[in-house]
Amino acid sequence: MSAWWQKAVVYQIYPRSFQDSNGDGIGDIPGIISRLDYLQFLGITAIWLSPVYQSPNDDNGYDISDYEDIMSEFGSMDDMKKLIHEADKREIKLVMDLVVNHTSDEHAWFVEAKKGKDNPYRDYYVWRDPINGGVPNELHSTFSGSAWTLDEESGQYYLHLFSKKQPDLNWENEKVRQEVYDMMNFWLDMGIGGFRMDVIDLIGKLPDQGITGNGPLLHTYLQEMNQATFGSLDVMTVGETWGATPEIAKLYSDPERKELSMVFQFEHIGLDQQEGKDKWDLKTLSIGQLKHVLSKWQTSLGHQGWNSLFWNNHDLPRIVSRWGNDQEYRVESAKMFAILLHMMKGTPYIYQGEEIGMTNCPISSIEEVDDIESINMYNERLAQGYTKESILSSINAKGRDNARTPMQWDESESAGFTKGTPWLHVNPNYPMINAKENLADTNSIFYTYKKLIELRKEHAIVVWGEYELIEGTAEEVFAYYRVLNGEKWLIVANFSPSEKTFTLSGAIEELLIHNYQDTLPKIGELLLKPYEAFVAKIFRGRKE
Numbered sequence: 389m390s391a392w393w394q395k396a397v398v399y400q401i402y403p404r405s406f407q408d409s410n411g412d413g414i415g416d417i418p419g420i421i422s423r424l425d426y427l428q429f430l431g432i433t434a435i436w437l438s439p440v441y442q443s444p445n446d447d448n449g450y451d452i453s454d455y456e457d458i459m460s461e462f463g464s465m466d467d468m469k470k471l472i473h474e475a476d477k478r479e480i481k482l483v484m485d486l487v488v489n490h491t492s493d494e495h496a497w498f499v500e501a502k503k504g505k506d507n508p509y510r511d512y513y514v515w516r517d518p519i520n521g522g523v524p525n526e527l528h529s530t531f532s533g534s535a536w537t538l539d540e541e542s543g544q545y546y547l548h549l550f551s552k553k554q555p556d557l558n559w560e561n562e563k564v565r566q567e568v569y570d571m572m573n574f575w576l577d578m579g580i581g582g583f584r585m586d587v588i589d590l591i592g593k594l595p596d597q598g599i600t601g602n603g604p605l606l607h608t609y610l611q612e613m614n615q616a617t618f619g620s621l622d623v624m625t626v627g628e629t630w631g632a633t634p635e636i637a638k639l640y641s642d643p644e645r646k647e648l649s650m651v652f653q654f655e656h657i658g659l660d661q662q663e664g665k666d667k668w669d670l671k672t673l674s675i676g677q678l679k680h681v682l683s684k685w686q687t688s689l690g691h692q693g694w695n696s697l698f699w700n701n702h703d704l705p706r707i708v709s710r711w712g713n714d715q716e717y718r719v720e721s722a723k724m725f726a727i728l729l730h731m732m733k734g735t736p737y738i739y740q741g742e743e744i745g746m747t748n749c750p751i752s753s754i755e756e757v758d759d760i761e762s763i764n765m766y767n768e769r770l771a772q773g774y775t776k777e778s779i780l781s782s783i784n785a786k787g788r789d790n791a792r793t794p795m796q797w798d799e800s801e802s803a804g805f806t807k808g809t810p811w812l813h814v815n816p817n818y819p820m821i822n823a824k825e826n827l828a829d830t831n832s833i834f835y836t837y838k839k840l841i842e843l844r845k846e847h848a849i850v851v852w853g854e855y856e857l858i859e860g861t862a863e864e865v866f867a868y869y870r871v872l873n874g875e876k877w878l879i880v881a882n883f884s885p886s887e888k889t890f891t892l893s894g895a896i897e898e899l900l901i902h903n904y905q906d907t908l909p910k911i912g913e914l915l916l917k918p919y920e921a922f923v924a925k926i927f928r929g930r931k932e
């Protein structure tokens with residue numbers, strides 16, 4: 389199999405924060421269109437667009453009130469059609485976010501459903517009677533508190549695995565599934581390039597048994613969806629699956645099973661989280677573990693799956709602040725992350741601003757926070773007796789607003805994102821870190837990404853080569869080979885702010901990319917500088 393999405397590099401746009409065109413402080417679709425030339429110059433071949441549908445924005449568009457209409461703040465359906473067309477002219481596919489585990493409570497289906505137990509839409513959602521006068525069970529919402537909210541009028545509880553304004557759809561209801569498939573076909577008919585499927589592992593849930601992820605009917609539904617919608621089309625589908633192991637990932641992405649193209653797995657993302665606790669409870673990353681986890685994913689999918697490669701998205705802190713160094717070695721470490729990930733086997737995803745080395749944006753009080761997840765956690769933990777300082781430090785490390793501050797385009801006021809007041813504060817480092825400054829400097833992080841994308845387009849080994857971890861290096865040195873038809877590439881990354889040694893076992897034939905400007909010895913022992921990373925072609929036929 390060779391599909392376009394196996395060769396693609398995807399760029400994620402969080403529309404609220406990408407580019408405002410009308411001065412209301414909120415990014416919009418005309419703003420995105422105005423930046424397509426920038427994306428084309430970077431070289432990406434697909435865009436994953438976070439939700440642009442009608443939404444009351446309790447969770448910034450992940451609470452949809454109309455799947456077939458565009459959020460007024462973002463523009464109109466005509467703008468959307470123009471975006472698809474303009475992207476297509478630049479050979480960029482547009483992958484839409486599909487959020488169908490839940491809707492907004494303002495969606496017409498839920499408005500109807502709330503009208504009473506006999507309403508034809510009642511069964512579109514998950515309702516349960518109280519047990520012993522309280523919640524039906526202990527299911528917890530990802531956004532804190534119980535996953536059940538009482539509807540006073542009917543005396544029943546409805547399920548919401550996220551905020552109470554995001555009621556879960558009842559996938560056991562065939563009508564719900566048909567509505568979703570019709571809506572997907574509406575978008576596919578418009579010529580989109582596929583779907584990123586929000587928390588898709590939850591649609592097979594059995595709430596009464598406390599089962600949320602990977603429920604027994606999950607794959608039956610996905611096979612049905614595939615048949616009813618995109619199965620015969622040349623599109624890409626990527627499922628967000630938080631708990632996936634390689635074995636689980638194969639169930640979604642084995643081509644023979646006719647489900648999805650690939651999934652986002654999060655095993656590496658959880659490595660700085662304390663065992664059995666949640667994302668706010670931090671521990672130091674072990675680079676040994678990171679190597680182990682990423683290598684496992686590289687080698688275990690075989691022909692039954694395809695990897696998604698990412699460090700960032702709109703839910704995660706900026707990688708350069710998280711596991712790199714966003715001060716002295718910001719540029720070096722940002723390039724190191726890029727080189728390490730983009731030379732792996734799979735489809736790389738770049739989250740807006742990653743390509744210019746944007747960093748986390750620390751806050752000092754909860755008033756500065758917009759994200760519902762952080763705000764709810766703050767209130768919950770405060771009530772549990774945590775100190776404000778400890779909660780704010782968790783938010784600074786992991787809060788989702790870190791990734792959501794406006795894109796930094798230039799040094800003008802509000803970073804060129806808007807002429808009005810931005811909906812969320814701009815990171816104060818924008819005069820130094822912005823796209824204009826990156827574009828003007830051929831040694832910038834931007835040009836590292838551009839070069840990595842070019843290498844992927846020009847060399848089959850980057851797409852198809854086998855991956856081999858190099859064992860026995862210093863713990864902080866992450867090194868691997870890619871191998872295809874006798875060709876061998878070496879990728880070396882020093883994951884630390886101190887110098888490390890690495891011994892070459894073959895000789896370097898050609899240095900393909902390097903995040904320092906100095907030359908490298910072609911053979912023997914290398915002394916790697918802080919966060920130094922490079923890709924080199926190794927002489928063929930040489931014994932190791």
Ligand code: NOJ
Nearest residue numbers: 447450487550586587703
């Ligand atoms: C995952 C999305 O990426 C996140 O932003 C959202 O809050 C939840 N799903 C709920 O839709």
